[in-house]
Amino acid sequence: QVAAMVADALDTVQPDGPDRSAEVLHRLTTALAAGAADPAHPHCAAHLHCPPLAVAVAADTVASILNQSLDSWDQAPAATAMETRIIAELADLAGYDGQRAGGVVTSGGTESNLTALLLARDHALAAHSDIDPTRTGVAAAADGARPRILCGEVAHFSVQRAAALLGLGEEAVITVAVDSEHRMRPEALRRTLHQVRENGDVPVAVVATAGTTDLGGIDPLAAVAHIAAEYGVWLHVDAAYGGGLLFSDRLRGLLDGLSRADSVSLDLHKLGWQ
Template sequence: MNEPPEHCSKSPSESTESADDAGSDETTESLFLGGEGGENAYRTAMERTTDAVLDAFVENADPYSGASPEALREEFSEMEMIPETGEGLASALESAEPVLRNSVGVSNPRCLAHLHCPPMVSGLAAEAMLSATNQSMDSWDQSPAATLLEIRMVEELCDLFGYDDSGDGVFTSGGTQSNFMGLLLARERFATERFGTDVTQSGLPHRAKAMRILCSEEAHFTAEQAAAHLGLGENAVVTVESNDDREMCLDALDRTLAELDERELLPFALVGTAGTTDFGSIDPLDELAERAEEHNLWFHVDAAYGGALALSDRHRELLSGIERADSLAVDFHKLFYQPISCGAFLLRDGSQYEHIARNASYLNPKGASAPNLVAKSVQTTRRFNALKPFVSFRALGRDGFGALVDATIALADDVAELLAANSSFELVAEPTINAVVFRYRPHRMSDERLSWLNEAIRESLLREGDAVVARTEVDGVTALKFTLLNPRTTLADVADILDAIQRRGGSLSTVFPEVSR
C-alpha cells in the first residue's frame, strides 16, 4: 500500500501554522470548546466580554454616544473586516470596542424610544448557554433536551393565554414571523375549504385575487408584508378605521364586511391587535372573535407588545377574548425582557399545522417516533430561544413579571399626568399600556413648524446623548413618544427629559423661520 503524501500524514495540530506564522496566538486546540485549551480560551473570552459590556453599558452613563451615521461610517470604513492574517482573539475583542461604545444603551433609564427592552440578567445568562451549546431545533438528534423543553414551554404558554390541550405552538424570531405564520395558515385553510386547492402544491387559484385580510388602520405593517409574501399583494389588506381610543371600530368593521360582500370579495382573516406600536391600544378582542365566527374568518391576534399583560392580575382583563383567537403572536424581547430575538406563535388547534407540515428524510422522516419541531416552523435551522424565558420565569415567576409590567403601566399614567399639567406639552392620547405619545407645543403654530420643531428636539437629544426618544406621526403631524419598558426608569428620569425638551424647544423655536425661508 502506498504511503500517503507527507502533507496528509500530519495531524491537524501538526499541520496548523505556528502562532508566529499565523500572526496570532490561536491554535486549533484553543478555537473550539472541548479540549483544555478551548475551555481556557472560552473562560478568558467570556471574562473579557463581560468587562467590555459592563464598561460600555454600566460605567457609561449616557444612553447613546451621540455619534452620527457619517462618523460611524468613517470609523468602520477604516477597519479591516476580513484581514488576511488573524490577530488573535484578545485583539479581535478589543476591535469590537467601538461597536459597544456606539451602541444604544437599552438598559439606560433614558432610553425610551422603541419596543426595545432592557434584557434581564437571567436572559443574558441563558443566551450564553444556548449560544455555547448551539442546539439546532430542526431535529431531535440536534436538540434532544431543547426540543422537549420548548414543547413544555409552549404547553404552558398555551395555558397562560387560555388555550386548552389542543393548543400548540413554536418559538419564532418575533412578531413579524409569527404574524406571517398566522396568515399563512389562514390562507391555506381558506384555499382548501373554499377552492379545494392545496396552495403548497398547486399555487394560488385564480379567485385568490379576491381574498382579503382585515385589520385596524393602527395595525402593524407586517399584515401587509405577510400578504405580499403570501402572493396576495398588499392590496389584499383592508384597513378598518379606528375609534378615538385608537382601537378597531366595530361599526366600521361591520360596514367593511358588508361592503366586501357586496363587491363579491372574499375576506378570510381578521387580525386583532393587542398593543399597537404607537399607542399600545388593544382592539376589542371578544367582539372581533364574534365577528370572525359569524363570517368564518381566521382570527389572528398580534399580541407581540401586549401579550405580557397575561402575567398581570391587574391588567389581564385587557386581553379578554384572546383565548378565542385561532392563532396569536407574542414577543419575549419586549415586555418579557428577554434578549433579541425571542417570540412565539401559538395555535388554538394544533392540528392546523398539517397545512404546512413537511418531511425530510434527514430530519423528520415519516413514521419517526422522536419529536421534531421543524414541521411547525417556517425556519429550518432555529435557535433554542425557549431557554431564555424558561430561565427567567424560573428565576422570577409569574408574580415577579406581573409586578414589573404593572410598574411600567403605572409610570406611564404618571407621565401622562405630568404632560397634561404642563401647558408646553400636548398629550396626544391617554396611554393604554406604557407608550406615551405627546408633542412639545408651547403655543399655537402651524403643523409644518410643529413637526419640524419636535423632530429637531428629538435629533438634538440623540446627538447630545441625553436621551433616546421615538418619533411618530399622528394625523400627519410629528409627535414624540416615550416607550416606558424599562422598570428602572423613574418619574424623575422622565421629568428631566421633559425639562431638556423644553430647553431645546425654546432655543430651536427661533431657528425655524430662517430654515423655512
C-alpha cells in the same frame, strides 16, 4: 453625522494581520458598545426592545454555546422538548388548551404574524375552493376571487408585508377604522366584512392588535372575536407588543377575548424582558 461616526468606528474592526481574533473581538465589542442604543438608560424611551434580565443574558449565552438546531428532534432533543413545553405554557397563559394548541418559536413578531397568516390563507382558500394552495398556488385556490385580510388602520406594517410574501399582495389588506383610542371599531369591521362578502372576495383573516407599537392601542378583542366567528373568518391577534400583559394579574384583563383567537403572536423580547 452620528451615523457616519458609527460607521467610521466599525472600519477600525478590520484585522491588519493574521490570527488577530482576540484583538478583533476587542475592537468589535468596543465599537458596538460605543455606538449602541442603551435600552436601560432612562432617556431611551418609546422603543420596543427592552433591557434584558440578567438571567436572560445568561440563558442566551448557554444557548449560543450549545448552538442547537431545532430543524429536527435528532439535532436538538432537549431543546425540542423545551420548545414544546414553553409553547404549551404560553398557550395556557393565553387561555388556550395547552395540550391541544401548537406553536413555534420564531425570530420575532413579524415572522410570527407571517406564519399565522400563512395558516389562515391556506385554511380560507382550501375552504373556498377545496384546493390546497400550498400545492396549486394561490391563484388556482382562489378561483377568481380576491383574498382579503382585514386589520385596523394602525396595525403593524408586518400585515402588509406578510400579504406580499404570501402571494396575496399588499393591496389585499383592507384597513378598518379605529376610534379615538386607536382601537378597531367593531361596527366598522362588520360593515367591511359584509362588503368583502358582497364583492365575492374571500376574507382570509381578521387581524386584531393587542398593543400597537406607536400608541399601545388594544382592539376590543372579545367584540372582534364575536364578529369573526359570526362570519366564519380566521382571527389572528398580533399581541407581540401587548402580550406581556398576560404576566400581570392586574392588567391581563385588558386582553379579555384573546383565547377566542385562532392564532396569537407573542414577542418575549419586548415586555418579556428576554
